[in-house]
Every structure is written in C-alpha cells, then in structure tokens.
Amino acid sequence: MEREPTLRLRIFDLNCWAIRYLSKRRQERVRHIGDTLCQEGFDLVLLQEVWSEQDYSDLKGKLAGCYPFSHYFRSGVIGSGLCIFSRFPILDTLLYQYSLNGYPYMLQHGDWFCGKSVGLPGSRAGVGVGVTAPLLSCSLQLHAEYCRDKDAYLPHRLVQAWELAQFIRHTSKAADVVLLGGDLNMHPEDVGIRLLRGWTGLRDAFAEATHFEGCKNGCTLVPDNCFTNKSEMLPFPLGIRIDYILYKAISSFTVKCEELKTTTGPAPGVDIPFSDHEAVMATLHIQRQEQPAGATLGTADLALADVVTEARTEVGVGLRAAQRQRYSWGRMAVLALLLLLLQATAALGTLAGLGTEQPFPKLSFCLLAFLALGVLILATGLHLFHTMEVKMLHGTEDQMRMALQALQEHP
Amino acid sequence: MEREPTLRLRIFDLNCWAIRYLSKRRQERVRHIGDTLCQEGFDLVLLQEVWSEQDYSDLKGKLAGCYPFSHYFRSGVIGSGLCIFSRFPILDTLLYQYSLNGYPYMLQHGDWFCGKSVGLPGSRAGVGVGVTAPLLSCSLQLHAEYCRDKDAYLPHRLVQAWELAQFIRHTSKAADVVLLGGDLNMHPEDVGIRLLRGWTGLRDAFAEATHFEGCKNGCTLVPDNCFTNKSEMLPFPLGIRIDYILYKAISSFTVKCEELKTTTGPAPGVDIPFSDHEAVMATLHIQRQEQPAGATLGTADLALADVVTEARTEVGVGLRAAQRQRYSWGRMAVLALLLLLLQATAALGTLAGLGTEQPFPKLSFCLLAFLALGVLILATGLHLFHTMEVKMLHGTEDQMRMALQALQEHP
Numbered sequence: 159m160e161r162e163p164t165l166r167l168r169i170f171d172l173n174c175w176a177i178r179y180l181s182k183r184r185q186e187r188v189r190h191i192g193d194t195l196c197q198e199g200f201d202l203v204l205l206q207e208v209w210s211e212q213d214y215s216d217l218k219g220k221l222a223g224c225y226p227f228s229h230y231f232r233s234g235v236i237g238s239g240l241c242i243f244s245r246f247p248i249l250d251t252l253l254y255q256y257s258l259n260g261y262p263y264m265l266q267h268g269d270w271f272c273g274k275s276v277g278l279p280g281s282r283a284g285v286g287v288g289v290t291a292p293l294l295s296c297s298l299q300l301h302a303e304y305c306r307d308k309d310a311y312l313p314h315r316l317v318q319a320w321e322l323a324q325f326i327r328h329t330s331k332a333a334d335v336v337l338l339g340g341d342l343n344m345h346p347e348d349v350g351i352r353l354l355r356g357w358t359g360l361r362d363a364f365a366e367a368t369h370f371e372g373c374k375n376g377c378t379l380v381p382d383n384c385f386t387n388k389s390e391m392l393p394f395p396l397g398i399r400i401d402y403i404l405y406k407a408i409s410s411f412t413v414k415c416e417e418l419k420t421t422t423g424p425a426p427g428v429d430i431p432f433s434d435h436e437a438v439m440a441t442l443h444i445q446r447q448e449q450p451a452g453a454t455l456g457t458a459d460l461a462l463a464d465v466v467t468e469a470r471t472e473v474g475v476g477l478r479a480a481q482r483q484r485y486s487w488g489r490m491a492v493l494a495l496l497l498l499l500l501q502a503t504a505a506l507g508t509l510a511g512l513g514t515e516q517p518f519p520k521l522s523f524c525l526l527a528f529l530a531l532g533v534l535i536l537a538t539g540l541h542l543f544h545t546m547e548v549k550m551l552h553g554t555e556d557q558m559r560m561a562l563q564a565l566q567e568h569p
Numbered sequence: 570m571e572r573e574p575t576l577r578l579r580i581f582d583l584n585c586w587a588i589r590y591l592s593k594r595r596q597e598r599v600r601h602i603g604d605t606l607c608q609e610g611f612d613l614v615l616l617q618e619v620w621s622e623q624d625y626s627d628l629k630g631k632l633a634g635c636y637p638f639s640h641y642f643r644s645g646v647i648g649s650g651l652c653i654f655s656r657f658p659i660l661d662t663l664l665y666q667y668s669l670n671g672y673p674y675m676l677q678h679g680d681w682f683c684g685k686s687v688g689l690p691g692s693r694a695g696v697g698v699g700v701t702a703p704l705l706s707c708s709l710q711l712h713a714e715y716c717r718d719k720d721a722y723l724p725h726r727l728v729q730a731w732e733l734a735q736f737i738r739h740t741s742k743a744a745d746v747v748l749l750g751g752d753l754n755m756h757p758e759d760v761g762i763r764l765l766r767g768w769t770g771l772r773d774a775f776a777e778a779t780h781f782e783g784c785k786n787g788c789t790l791v792p793d794n795c796f797t798n799k800s801e802m803l804p805f806p807l808g809i810r811i812d813y814i815l816y817k818a819i820s821s822f823t824v825k826c827e828e829l830k831t832t833t834g835p836a837p838g839v840d841i842p843f844s845d846h847e848a849v850m851a852t853l854h855i856q857r858q859e860q861p862a863g864a865t866l867g868t869a870d871l872a873l874a875d876v877v878t879e880a881r882t883e884v885g886v887g888l889r890a891a892q893r894q895r896y897s898w899g900r901m902a903v904l905a906l907l908l909l910l911l912q913a914t915a916a917l918g919t920l921a922g923l924g925t926e927q928p929f930p931k932l933s934f935c936l937l938a939f940l941a942l943g944v945l946i947l948a949t950g951l952h953l954f955h956t957m958e959v960k961m962l963h964g965t966e967d968q969m970r971m972a973l974q975a976l977q978e979h980p
C-alpha cells in the first residue's frame with residue numbers, strides 16, 4: 159500500500175515584548191527577529207506583543223519574500239499585539255475579544271488597554287500533491303499573572319481560558335488541523351490550561367514531542383535571560399513554561415510533533431536574546447489517514463468534570479468579589495449624590511434668604527461640591543464596570559454548569 | 570423508494586420591548602407572551618429585549634412544562650436582553666459581543682449599555698426516528714437606527730452585521746441547520762442585510778415561505794400597533810420589516826419554509842399586542858437528503874463583491890469620522906492639560922512670591938482648575954474610546970478587503 163503524503167509544518171511562536179518606549183532595545187530585537195525568520199524559513203510564525211504597527215510594517219516589508227501572507231489584529235486602545243506571518247495564503251480572519259480583561263484603573267498592569275484577544279486566521283496548507291488541509295491557527299495572549307500567591311486576576315484568566323476553549327470548539331469544525339500558539343500566562347499544571355486542553359482536546363507539543371531541545375522543562379521565561387525581572391523569578395530558579403504550541407487534528411488527519419525547540423538566550427554571534435521570553439519552535443507532521451479519527455473528547459470525561467468544577471469554583475470566588483466591589487462603589491455613589499443634594503439644598507436655602515449668614519466659606523463649599531461630583535462620576539463608572547464584570551462571570555459560571563451537566567449526563 | 574423522515578420545526582421570534590420602568594404595561598405583556606407560548610407549543614422561541622432577569626425567571630417558571638430547556642445571555646451593563654426557550658436540549662452556548670455598539674455618552678440611545686450580542690445555543694433536534702440534526706440557532710439584536718436619513722450608527726451596524734456573518738461562517742460548520750432570529754434593525758434592502766445574507770448564504774424565511782399570513786410585506790413595526798411611535802412611522806405608512814427569521818442547511822439536509830406568519834396587533838379577546846414589534850412565526854421542514862448539498866456560497870460572487878464593496882465604503886466613511894473625533898478629543902485634552910499647567914505655574918509663582926498680588930480671585934481660579942481637570946478627564950476618555958473605535962473599524966475594513974480579494978481571486 160502506498161504511504162499517504164505527509165506535510166512537515168514548522169511553526170515559530172514568540173512573545174516579542176515590543177512595547178514602544180518601554181521595552182529595552184526594541185528596534186534592534188525586532189530587526190534581529192526579522193533576520194532570523196528570513197533565514198530559518200518557517201511555515202507559520204505567530205507573534206505576540208507587537209504593540210507598534212510600525213514594527214509590524216517593518217517586519218512585513220522584510221519578510222514579504224519568505225512569508226508572502228500576513229495579518230495584524232487590531233483591538234483595544236493600544237492594540238492586540240497579535241500578528242501572524244505565513245507561507246500559506248490566509249483566507250479569512252476572525253478576532254475574538256475576551257469579555258473580561260482586567261481593570262481599567264489598574265494602569266500599572268496595562269492589560270485592560272490591550273484588548274487581549276485571540277486572532278484566528280484560516281489558511282490552507284498543501285499536503286503532498288493535490289491534497290490540502292484547511293488549517294486554523296490562533297495567536298493569542300491571556301491576562302498576565304502579577305502575583306502567583308494572591309492572584310486577583312485568576313477568575314478573569316479562567317473566563318478567558320473558557321471563552322478561548324469555547325471559541326475553539328465552535329470554530330474548529332471547519333478545519334482539519336487546529337494550531338494554537340501563544341503566551342497563555344499559565345503554568346502547565348494550572349487549572350486554566352487543564353481546562354483549555356481538556357475541553358478542546360488540544361495536545362501540548364512539549365509533552366508530545368519525540369525530540370526536545372532547549373531550556374530545561376521547556377521553560378520560556380528563564381532567570382538567565384538578561385531582560386527578565388530577576389526578583390520575580392526567585393521562586394522559580396529553573397524558570398517557568400508559559401508559552402505553548404498546542405494542536406489537534408479534527409477529521410481525517412493525524413498530527414504528530416516530531417520536534418520541539420526553545421531558544422536558549424542569545425543566538426551565537428548576537429549579544430541579546432529575541433525578547434524576555436524564549437521562542438518556541440515546533441515541527442509537526444500532518445498526514446491524511448484512511449479512517450477518520452474518533453472524537454478527541456470523551457476519553458476522560460470524569461477527570462474533565464473535575465477540572466471544570468475546579469474552574470467553576472474559582473470563577474464563583476471572582477463573582478462574589480465582583481459583587482462586593484459593585485456594591486461598595488454603588489454605595490459610594492449614593493453617598494456622594496446625597497452630599498451633593500445636601501449642598502444644593504443649603505445653597506438654595508442661602509439664595510432664598512432663609513439663612514442670613516453663609517454657613518461655609520464659598521471656596522470650601524465649591525471644593526466640596528466638586529469633590530462630591532468627582533466621586534459620584536468615578537463611583538458610578540466603577541459600579542457600571544463591576545456590573546458588567548458580574549454579568550460576564552455569572553454567564554461563564556452558567557456555561558460551566560451547563561457543560562458539567564452535559565458531561566454527567568453523557569459520560 | 571422510501572421517503573426520508575421530515576422534521577417540522579415551529580419557531581417563534583419576538584422583540585419583547587420589556588424595559589423595566591420604561592416599557593408600557595410590561596408585566597401584563599410578558600404574562601400574555603408566556604400564556605400564548607404555552608398554548609401554541611412552538612419548538613423554539615427566540616426572544617429579544619427581555620432586559621429584566623426577573624421577567625426571564627417568570628417566563629422560565631411558566632414555560633418549564635412545554636419548553637424544558639432555556640438560556641438567558643448575560644452581557645453589558647444592563648444585559649443582552651436575549652433569551653431562548655426550546656423543546657430540544659441546549660447542549661452548549663456561546664455569546665459573541667460585537668466590538669462596536671454605539672457610544673457610551675449617547676445616554677438617550679442606550680445601546681452601548683446593553684452589550685448587544687449574538688447568543689448561540691447549540692441544540693439537537695430529533696429528525697424522524699433515530700436521526701438527529703445538530704441545530705445552531707441564534708437570537709440577536711443589532712444597533713438601533715434612530716434617524717434613517719442621517720444614520721450616524723450605520724458604520725457600527727455594518728461592523729456588527731459583518732462580525733455576525735463572520736461568526737456564523739466560522740461556527741456553523743458544526744451544525745446541519747443554522748437558524749437565526751432577531752431584530753436586525755435593518756430594512757430588507759439595506760446593505761447590512763444584503764451583506765449578512767450574501768456572506769453567509771442564509772435565506773430569508775419571508776421571501777422563501779410557500780404560504781404567508783400577517784402584516785403587509787411581512788412588516789414587524791407597523792403604525793397600527795398602539796405602542797409604536799406614530800411620528801417615527803410617518804415616512805412608512807405600511808410599516809417596516811426589521812425582524813427576521815433566517816436559515817440555512819449546511820450539510821446533508823434541506824430546509825424549506827412552509828409557512829411564515831406575523832401577529833397583527835392584539836390577539837382576539839386581548840386589548841394589547843405582545844410588544845411594539847409584531848412577532849414572527851415560521852414553520853420549517855427539515856429533511857435529510859441523499860446527496861450532500863453543494864456550498865451555498867459562490868453562486869453569485871460578483872453581486873456579493875458589490876455588496877462587500879458598498880459595505881466597505883460605508884465602514885470607511887465611519888472610520889474617517891472616528892479618526893476626526895479621536896483627533897478633536899485628543900486636541901481638547903491637550904488644551905485642557907496646557908491650561909492646567911499654566912494655572913499650576915501661576916499658582917506656584919504666587920506661592921513663591923513672584924507676583925505680589927493674586928492675579929485672579931481664589932474662587933474663579935479654583936473653578937477654572939476644576940473645569941480644566943474635568944475636561945481633561947472627559948476628553949482623554951473619549952479620545953481612548955474613539956481610538957478603540959478606529960481600531961475596530963480599521964480591522965473590519967481590513968477583513969472586508971481580504972474577503973474581496975478572495976472573491977476576486979476565486980470567482
């Protein structure tokens with residue numbers, strides 16, 4: 159019997175840490191990334207944190223010869239930072255913005271302004287002669303973790319992981335192969351990544367790779383990197399793995415990970431690494447098979463139910479915190495409004511000549527009124543924001559409950 | 570040859586206009602809707618503008634017997650207003666919030682606060698004996714049109730129509746039949762609805778129905794309705810059709826619309842109609858066919874290219890307007906900042922004893938500073954908001970350009 163033709167797909171994934179004015183030696187690094195991508199000739203390049211459209215345009219110009227197809231995903235105030243370069247035509251794109259992404263008032267953790275999202279380009283890769291496989295590849299980034307012990311953003315990240323999983327489940331039916339690369343900001347054993355993998359059936363290229371080469375345990379954030387924050391890395395002397403390449407075959411294809419590599423600091427002859435993250439590179443073998451594969455889900459439904467329950471509990475904790483915040487800001491707004499009304503009554507009273515003397519000096523009176531007005535506007539805004547947060551967390555909890563029911567009823 | 574079994578599916582769609590404290594005789598109407606749904610026994614009920622969760626809970630309690638499965642979609646500050654009741658199990662849900670939905674400062678047009686979205690429940694309907702068809706049904710509402718001649722929201726509505734079309738294209742591959750019901754806020758000949766239908770291949774139940782009964786031309790917003798705004802309806806003496814039931818069969822199924830009905834005012838024996846909109850009711854025949862249907866797209870690619878071009882032009886107009894807004898608010902913020910800096914310099918100068926006399930009375934000085942601060946905060950907020958708007962309009966224009974390329978290259 160003749161062997162089915164195989165497509166060897168080489169993928170490059172990197173969080174570029176290219177923030178204008180903030181990231182060290184940005185332009186130099188972006189040039190260096192472009193040069194390397196040109197030399198190496200991957201099939202698919204998934205980049206995150208390319209915040210400046212100018213950097214994207216520069217890369218696009220440089221890579222036009224080897225990667226004729228590319229797309230930059232726009233969203234949020236600053237942008238999504240996501241872009242993709244491909245040797246195969248990009249037929250269609252879709253951007254899904256997570257419904258929750260941190261808090262606008264946490265300016266020091268600028269996540270809210272980035273419009274974190276998952277960009278989904280649909281492309282078609284040639285498999286052998288005359289055989290093509292619709293390919294769905296995602297570039298993405300989830301909310302950052304700023305403090306592992308007291309992670310206030312865990313519910314938001316779980317909502318994002320859940321929405322991402324749902325998005326992949328609902329959109330992947332049109333493809334033969336799904337690829338996902340990005341900075342998930344989660345350790346391999348975290349509930350979010352177990353949820354994502356369990357609920358979609360995606361496989362971790364690091365775990366599946368026949369051959370691995372790179373930083374120990376596949377870590378992508380390592381203390382040796384000259385750009386990482388050394389004090390943040392103290393609890394993790396070996397580094398952590400938060401950048402992933404995940405994949406699955408949907409219909410009559412099989413995917414095997416032949417090789418996974420990470421960069422280990424600067425390339426020979428260069429004095430700086432690509433970014434504060436290490437790049438992840440995977441070589442996948444995609445082959446058509448005679449018998450369509452069965453559903454990848456359903457093999458370990460009981461374990462999956464445990465993961466969904468765990469995630470739902472965390473989302474519930476976040477929901478109650480958001481409800482408390484909504485209540486406090488609502489109460490604050492009501493108090494400010496009462497103060498304003500009181501002042502208005504006093505002012506009207508003075509105008510109507512009821513009080514002969516002014517109760518306060520004019521200046522303090524005005525300052526107090528402005529202060530109350532400012533608090534009223536701010537508190538109302540935050541009350542509305544937390545109301546939306548409550549709605550989204552509640553909605554996610556609902557969806558998870560429904561998923562658990564489905565898992566328990568059809569084991 | 571034996572005839573394939575047929576599923577007869579009866580669908581009910583209604584914009585309920587159930588806004589707490591604002592909609593007239595709301596509770597009475599919701600009770601009436603519930604009673605009718607119980608009596609009539611539809612298979613699938615798609616409701617919009619059920620803004621109060623209490624109303625949903627009341628309906629759910631009342632309909633538990635005849636519609637055992639239901640879902641309420643939560644989003645935005647007020648909610649999405651979307652809910653669904655079904656005779657068939659709802660297996661999974663997904664909520665997609667449009668990236669653009671009006672302006673938060675247009676309080677009188679509360680669209681922004683609603684988090685307009687499309688709710689997508691996946692269910693499984695029994696077709697004959699032992700044959701089931703995964704069913705994807707959407708309940709949705711797009712941004713309202715407040716002034717047809719000078720429609721400032723057209724670009725936003727077009728972005729929504731495009732996102733909706735892309736969402737359906739990407740998620741519908743998993744289903745055999747796609748159903749979409751809702752208040753699209755667009756007339757049948759509008760570019761947005763032509764775009765949605767052309768890009769997804771959805772068919773209009775009104776145009777396809779073998780038998781029609783109801784308001785003339787299938788109108789769902791008619792001057793005869795006692796709740797409609799008579800002055801707004803003056804240019805349309807017959808009414809307008811903005812509520813639709815659309816459908817398509819994906820794989821080896823065919824769907825035919827046997828009958829379409831709209832309500833025509835109050836039911837006999839009742840003094841008020843369900844809502845300010847008329848309800849739309851469709852009876853569909855779903856049948857498995859031997860030969861899988863070809864792709865519904867690609868039959869009229871040239872006409873489709875024209876529609877996408879038209880929509881892209883409108884989105885471009887919106888993009889330029891958004892860019893102007895972003896620029897004006899940015900300039901305003903800079904001016905306010907300059908004024909504040911000037912005042913700070915003057916105040917410091919006075920404190921340092923450079924000027925012997927105070928240049929302004931204290932009170933006016935303080936008032937001016939607060940005014941400048943207020944303008945600075947407001948203008949910065951609006952600048953950021955319009956930056957996001959520009960990003961999303963730009964992104965949609967990009968996607969449409971890509972779609973046009975694909976249409977022209979593969980005619």
